[in-house]
Amino acid sequence: MSIWYPYKQMQSLGKIPTVIKAKGSMLYFEDGTQAIDAISSWWACIHGYAYRPLNRTLKKQVDRFSHVMLGGLTHTPALKLAAKLVEITPKGLNHVFFSDSGSVAVEVALKMAIQFWSNQGNKEKIKLISCKNSYHGDTFKAMQLSDDGDFTAAFSHILEKDFEIQIPENTNEYTQELQNFEALLITHSHTIAALVIEPIIQCAGGFNVYSSDYLDALNCLCVKYNVLTIYDEVATGFGRTGKLFATNHAKCVPDIMVLGKGLTAGYIGHAATIASTKVYEAFLSDEHNKALMHGPTFMGNPLACAVALKSIEIFQKKEYEKKILKIESTITHFFDTIQSEDIQGKRVLGAVGIIEVKNEKSIVGLKEFALENKVFIRPIGKMVYLMPSYRMKKKELLTILKTMKRWFEK
Template sequence: MNNKVWYPYSQMQLNESRYKVVHAEKEYITLDNGKQLIDGVSSWWAAIHGYNHPELNEALSEQANKFAHIMLGGLTHKPAEDFAEKLVQITPKGLNHVFFSDSGSVAVEVGLKMAIQYWSNKGEKAKCKFVSLKKAYHGDTFKAMEVGDDSDYQNSYNHILNKGFYTSIPKGGFNCSKDELMEALRELGSILKAHSDEIAGFIVEPIMQGAGGFQIYSPEYLTEAKKMCSDFNVLFIADEVATGFGRTGKLFACEHASITPDILILGKALTAGYIGHAATLSTDIVYDAFLGSTYEEAFMHGPTFMGNPLACAVGLKSYEIFEREDYLNKIKHIETHFKVAFSDYQHKDIHQIRICGCMLVIEVVDEDCVNGFKDYAVEKGLWLRPFGKYIYATPPYIISKEGLEFIISGLLEWFEKKQL
């Protein structure tokens, strides 16, 4: 084997097929053989404007001509200050402080460290564990793995991970029954009641779980869970790395439940797929616990590339485009197209179809049902990359009606062929 690049989530000895990209424009990826693919997954949910966007290119170039990077240790700069101000303006009210980092996983680590030190600074050092949802995925760094419940990503490390507590989402999806809601809340309540003296926070992917299986659940659960966390002195942490910036149909998924988390984590679409960057926001209550006369109380964390000016310039321009072009309305139309095509669709190989905002997932009954799908999709002219029992589509918000219909027809054709 002569691989110089060690690829993610790959058994390198299997020499999986990989397609070399030479150009990308709007929703299209061009391969080295000249074939064009419609990107149905936005490069892991990040490229919400598609590719090669002229305004984002210009923002990047203009900032690069001034300075590409400045450390935030002892220095500051306008792009970071302006971007932080914008994030405070658009996120749920009360999140007034922004800590930048360079990836979603690191932003999760930052949020968890904040929660632990928050309680430590208040004299409650025993509060250092977390509650998370079953099937949660929060990233691949160590503390992020500890609050995750997706064993496929963690099997090699389970023997050294200091796991916390796990609780179920309500059954029944977005509009669950009262009984389903109460059952899930009782489970969470029993954990908080028994262990609140050692729990620092409850971390969730609001409304929609990502790599753990694209499960969708009730906003009312989040509303009530936030109240319970307040009652039991537990911080509520919302990981919106995947859901933030419109993916569920709201700008932030927390808005479905009208809640402000104590800590909010953003990534992926934050910088439109141009530069890896992330942000961890906190309320005044959390932030104020780090203020004092000594550095012992300060938050001693500082990624080299935090607040990178290129990333901040692109992030600012990205949201400007998002708002100006009314992306939430575009997302609503995408969701409607998905629902018209799939809400009543049934197939012997399909267990369940779930749709939320600009996300469609087809959960099949067995992993064998997706064997060969990736190569089929490429031959068809699509980039859709299933994993496990899930075929999912999270296209760029700028996708044309024709491009969206092409994704839908490609998915339907796959299952129709298997029907024969």
């Protein structure tokens, strides 16, 4: 096999569909069949596939120039996108560092946080607090912060967590967990650079939804004990939770926010790490060593920036938040009708719907069953989830939901 596919034992890969065309929410396969994509290519293609306004923007930019590095040069698409991101992200986040993937953008955030302290002469604050059930990417430091599980198992012997907290599933455990968190900070904050957290919903690591009040409470304690906050919005950014950013559900703002996936509407891999002025200013100095020494070749790629700008413009002009709330309502109502003893829980937030099963065995074969019914769905562990494009037709969404219902009720 010449391609080495992700997250898959290649020995048992079997036959997978070959896509020859993708349009709207539909994937068209080489054998003449088709399927509705329930997860918009790992949640990135927020407007669906081959969306004309985005295609046109990209073609125009290709004719101007498709790549110019940001080392010693700059260009209008990057300048405009940075300004736009500062405008639309929560107040205080003012400085945008571009990179080429969510994982790298998380790494950049970690470098910013640790160097923030060392630039001020504090070389002790180097540790990180991460959360159980989280996922932050596949690079080494991102794996160290992610939950122990399938994604990290092969390296568990070299991935040692600094500190890990649990976000409680039940609100009645919040007070106790916050007391534990404060106790951790009282004892160890002098060694801790930052808390890294996915706001409001933890995605690939567990699909847990939690309250913005809890997030704010963690943030306040971090401020109190001088620990930076990094919100990883790679999955949640650009509308997934019903608001433009998940942080917008909360009152507090992080020191650093990470964006990826939906940033370029799935057209080109790109990401952004956005820092507060407090963080940025700690890097201003006469000493070169205090600069942020990071620079991915394709950072600020003009094609990525141009398509991101257009995507944001469409998101805002066409009131996508309203569209997402309609998706949320459709999923919520339909989920209420799906009953099965195999189901442990159901959760819906924005354009995310999750059915958690009690035992992974009960969803063996679901992917194939869905494909036979013209739906592409790809459970992770015990989670069957949908994250459709925001332009998915209601009829298509209902086809996905009916297929899930048939599976669980068969």
